[in-house]
Amino acid sequence: MTAPEVVFDGVSKFYGEVLGVNRITLRIPSGITSLVGPNGSGKTTLMNMMAGLIFPDCGSVTVRGLSPRDPERLMRITGYATQYDAAPRGSTGFDFVLTGLLLAGYPERDAAARAGIALDRVRMTEAAHRKVAAYSKGMRQRVRLAQAIAHDPEVLILDEPLNGLDPLVRAETIALFREFAAQGRHVILSSHVLGEVDLISDQVILIANGMIVAEGEIRGVREEIHEHPSQYLIRCRDASRIASLLFEQDHVTEIKVQDDRLGLMVMTRSRSEFSRALTRISLAGHTVDSVVAADENMDALYEYLIGGDR
Amino acid sequence: MSFSFRARQIWIVARLQLGRVFFSKRSFWVYLLALFPSVIFIGHGIEAKIRRERLGRRVVMPAAIEAVREGDTDEQVLARLGRPNADNTSSRRRRGKGGEPQANEIVRRYMQYFDGARRWELNFEAGILQSKRSHQLLDFEGDRQVFAGVFQYFYLRLAIFFGCLGIFMNLFRGEMLDRTLHFWFLAPARREVLLAGKYAAGLIAAVLIFTGGAALAFIAMVWPHDAAQAQAFWQTQGPSHLFWYSAAAALGCVGYGSVFLAAGLLLRNPIIPAITILSWESINGILPAVLQKLSVLYYVQSLCPVPAPLDEKAPLLIRLLSAPAEPPSAALAVLGLLGVTAVVLLAASRAVRRLEVSYSVD
Numbered sequence: 228m229t230a231p232e233v234v235f236d237g238v239s240k241f242y243g244e245v246l247g248v249n250r251i252t253l254r255i256p257s258g259i260t261s262l263v264g265p266n267g268s269g270k271t272t273l274m275n276m277m278a279g280l281i282f283p284d285c286g287s288v289t290v291r292g293l294s295p296r297d298p299e300r301l302m303r304i305t306g307y308a309t310q311y312d313a314a315p316r317g318s319t320g321f322d323f324v325l326t327g328l329l330l331a332g333y334p335e336r337d338a339a340a341r342a343g344i345a346l347d348r349v350r351m352t353e354a355a356h357r358k359v360a361a362y363s364k365g366m367r368q369r370v371r372l373a374q375a376i377a378h379d380p381e382v383l384i385l386d387e388p389l390n391g392l393d394p395l396v397r398a399e400t401i402a403l404f405r406e407f408a409a410q411g412r413h414v415i416l417s418s419h420v421l422g423e424v425d426l427i428s429d430q431v432i433l434i435a436n437g438m439i440v441a442e443g444e445i446r447g448v449r450e451e452i453h454e455h456p457s458q459y460l461i462r463c464r465d466a467s468r469i470a471s472l473l474f475e476q477d478h479v480t481e482i483k484v485q486d487d488r489l490g491l492m493v494m495t496r497s498r499s500e501f502s503r504a505l506t507r508i509s510l511a512g513h514t515v516d517s518v519v520a521a522d523e524n525m526d527a528l529y530e531y532l533i534g535g536d537r
Numbered sequence: 538m539s540f541s542f543r544a545r546q547i548w549i550v551a552r553l554q555l556g557r558v559f560f561s562k563r564s565f566w567v568y569l570l571a572l573f574p575s576v577i578f579i580g581h582g583i584e585a586k587i588r589r590e591r592l593g594r595r596v597v598m599p600a601a602i603e604a605v606r607e608g609d610t611d612e613q614v615l616a617r618l619g620r621p622n623a624d625n626t627s628s629r630r631r632r633g634k635g636g637e638p639q640a641n642e643i644v645r646r647y648m649q650y651f652d653g654a655r656r657w658e659l660n661f662e663a664g665i666l667q668s669k670r671s672h673q674l675l676d677f678e679g680d681r682q683v684f685a686g687v688f689q690y691f692y693l694r695l696a697i698f699f700g701c702l703g704i705f706m707n708l709f710r711g712e713m714l715d716r717t718l719h720f721w722f723l724a725p726a727r728r729e730v731l732l733a734g735k736y737a738a739g740l741i742a743a744v745l746i747f748t749g750g751a752a753l754a755f756i757a758m759v760w761p762h763d764a765a766q767a768q769a770f771w772q773t774q775g776p777s778h779l780f781w782y783s784a785a786a787a788l789g790c791v792g793y794g795s796v797f798l799a800a801g802l803l804l805r806n807p808i809i810p811a812i813t814i815l816s817w818e819s820i821n822g823i824l825p826a827v828l829q830k831l832s833v834l835y836y837v838q839s840l841c842p843v844p845a846p847l848d849e850k851a852p853l854l855i856r857l858l859s860a861p862a863e864p865p866s867a868a869l870a871v872l873g874l875l876g877v878t879a880v881v882l883l884a885a886s887r888a889v890r891r892l893e894v895s896y897s898v899d
Binding site: 280 | 542545546549550553554556557560561715716717719720722723724725726727728890891893894895
C-alpha cells in the first residue's frame with residue numbers, strides 16, 4: 228500500500244551556481260494541484276524531481292511512498308507529460324504511446340489496445356499513425372498527454388498541459404483531469420494562467436525564485452492577499468450611472484470609466500460584497516453585459532504576494 | 538522482474554535505437570570511415586585489372602624474356618621477343634667537367650614486356666641492354682602486408698575509434714542535445730536496462746558496419762589477384778585471416794563502444810575523451826606492461842593474423858608509437874578485452890543512475 232501523498236522534505240536543487248529550488252517542504256495530497264509561477268521560478272524543477280529526471284542536492288522526495296531513484300516502480304504509477312517533445316525520431320503517435328506500454332511490460336496486444344484508448348481519449352485516433360514530427364503544437368501536446376495516461380497512472384504530472392489546445396479539447400482535457408482526481412489520484416500540473424488554475428485546481432502552490440510563496444486551496448491563497456483590492460472589468464451600457472452606484476459601496480476603492488464609456492475598471496476590497504452589489508444593480512434594471520476578473524493572472528498575484536519583485 | 542522481462546525491455550530499447558543509429562545524419566561519416574579501405578582496395582583492384590587487360594594484349598613467354606641478358610642489343614631483343622608493350626627512346630648530350638657540351642650523344646631506350654604475371658623493364662644505352670628489372674603486376678604478399686598496415690594503423694586506430702566515438706557517445710549525449718532523453722528516463726525501466734539497450738543497439742550497428750567494412754576490404758584485397766593464387770589462399774589461410782580481422786574489428790567495437798558510451802555519460806564535449814583516449818591508445822606500446830592491459834588496442838592488435846609492417850626508416854618516435862605492445866594470446870586477448878569492457882560498463886551503469894536530464898542548462 229503506497230502513501231497517498233507526494234512529499235518534498237527540505238528539498239534544494241542548484242544548477243551549478245543557479246538556484247533551482249530552495250528548502251522546499253511540501254505535502255501534496257491527491258486531487259488536482261497546480262504549480263503556478265513565472266518562467267524560471269522552479270515549477271519544472273519540482274516536477275522533474277518528482278519524476279526522477281533530476282535529483283535534489285539535499286532533502287528528499289517521495290511519490291506515494293516511492294523514491295524517484297527507482298524508475299522501474301515509480302513510473303508504473305506515474306505519468307509525466309513534459310513540455311518537450313519526447314517521441315523518438317521518426318516515430319508515429321501510436322508508436323510513441325505503444326513503446327512506453329511495452330517497456331512497462333504490457334503484452335503486445337494489450338499495449339496496442341491501451342495505446343488506442345489513450346489516443347482516443349485525447350481525440351488523436353485519426354492522426355495516430357502519422358509521424359509525431361508532422362503534428363501541430365496542440366497535437367503534440369495531446370499525444371504527450373496520451374502517453375502519460377496510457378498506463379492509467381496514480382500520479383499524473385503535466386507541464387503546461389493546456390498550452391496550444393483548442394477550447395473544445397481544453398474542456399475535455401480538464402474533464403479528464405477531474406475524472407482522474409475524482410478517483411483519488413494525483414494530478415499535478417504547472418501553469419502560468421491563474422484563471423485557468425482557479426477553474427480546475429483543488430489546490431495551488433505558488434512558487435517564485437525557487438521558493439514556495441503560498442500554498443493551499445486557491446480561495447485560501449486569495450484570502451491571504453485580502454488586503455489588496457481585486458480588480459474587475461465591467462462592460463455595460465450605462466457606465467457612468469453604474470460607476471456612481473458602485474462608488475457608494477465602502478469596499479470599492481477606485482473606479483475608472485473606460486474611454487468608450489461602455490466599460491468600468493473597478494477596484495474592490497471584497498469580492499463577495501462586490502458580487503452582491505453588482506447583483507443588486509442588475510436587479511435594479513441596469514444592464515451589465517459582462518464582468519471579468521482583471522487581476523487573476525500571474526502578474527497581479529505576484530505583485531500582491533512578492534511586491535512585484537519577480 | 539525476471540531475466541526474460543529485462544531482456545525484452547533491452548530489446549525494445551535497442552530496436553528503437555537501431556533506426557536512430559543507422560539512419561541519423563551523424564552516422565554518415567561513420568559509413569565513410571568504415572568503407573574507406575574498401576574503396577581503396579576496390580580502386581586498386583580495378584586499376585590492376587585494367588592494367589592487366591591492357592598489358593595482356595602482348596604477352597611474351599617468361600622463359601624467353603628470362604633468356605635475355607645484359608649486353609644484348611635492342612635489335613636482338615626485338616627479334617626474340619617481338620614488339621614490346623611500351624617502347625620509348627630519349628637522347629642526352631654528355632657534358633664535360635666544366636659543363637661544356639661534348640660531341641657524343643647518348644641514346645637511351647626503354648622497353649616494357651609482360652609475361653602474364655610480371656612487368657619487365659629493359660633499359661638500353663646506345664642500343665645495348667644495361668639493366669633488366671621485373672615487377673609483379675600484383676604482389677599478393679605485398680598486398681597482404683599493405684592490408685595489415687591499413688587495418689592496424691588506420692582501421693583499428695582511427696576508423697573504428699572515431700566511428701565508435703560517433704555512434705556510442707551520441708547514444709545519450711545526442712538524445713540530450715535533441716531533448717528526447719527524458720522519454721527513456723520516464724519509462725518504467727531501470728536505468729541499467731536503458732544503458733544495456735542502447736549499448737546493444739550501438740554494438741549491433743558498429744559491428745555490422747565495421748566488420749562488414751573490414752570483410753569487404755579484405756575480399757577486395759584478394760579479388761584482383763590471379764584466380765589460382767586467390768583460390769589457394771581461400772583454401773588455406775584465407776578464411777582464418779578473414780575471421781580474425783573481422784573478430785578484431787568486432788571486438789574493437791565492443792571495447793571502444795563501452796569506453797565512449799561511458800564517456801558520453803560523463804562528458805558533454807566529445808573532443809576531450811577523443812583526444813585523451815587516442816593519446817592513451819597511441820602510447821600504449823611504450824607503457825609499462827600493467828598499463829598496456831588498460832587499452833583496447835592492446836587486445837585487438839593481438840588478434841590480427843599478419844603483423845603490421847613497420848618502416849625502419851621512420852623516425853624513432855613514430856616507430857615507438859606505432860609499435861604494438863607485447864601481444865597476449867588470442868584467448869587471453871578476447872577475455873581481457875571482455876573484462877575491460879565489463880569494468881567500463883559497470884562504471885557506466887553507476888554513472889547512468891546518477892545522470893540527470895536538465896536541458897535548460899545544456
